[in-house]
Amino acid sequence: MRDGYRFEFGALDEPDAPKAQALKPLEEAAEVYGAWQDCDDMRLSPIMTARREYRQNLIDECMDVVQAVVSLLDAEGFTQQDVDAAIERCNERNRERGRL
Known part of the structure; x- marks a missing residue:
């Protein structure tokens, strides 16, 4: 297993309207799948x-x-502390499922 990746990303300066902001990860994820298909x-x-x-x-x-x-996290006002706690919960769920 890899240790993971470390990212340094800032939020975009001008967030979209709330609904558009929430849909953007889904739109981008669909583009990932298309790029993966091409790569595959x-x-x-x-x-x-x-x-x-x-x-x-x-x-x-x-x-x-x-x-x-x-x-999206920034637009919704989440802090680094919120993100760190969510990452730990995610890691714990994955450990419980035998993924980590």
Whole structure:
């Protein structure tokens, strides 16, 4: 298991309207799935430059999801302490399910 990743993301300066803000992670997640499909289709390609391009697109789309989530948390007024506590609860749930 990996130790995880460390991210430093600030929230967007001008949040969207509340409903749009809440929908943005879903929209971005759909784009991740599309990028993953493209990447998966190229997984066995002998053309390394194409594989690198699709992998870069996939990670870029993933970071768009993270940015959208960070911005939603900020728009809703959550603090770092709230986020830290939620991460620990998430980790505990995953430990209980045998995922960690």
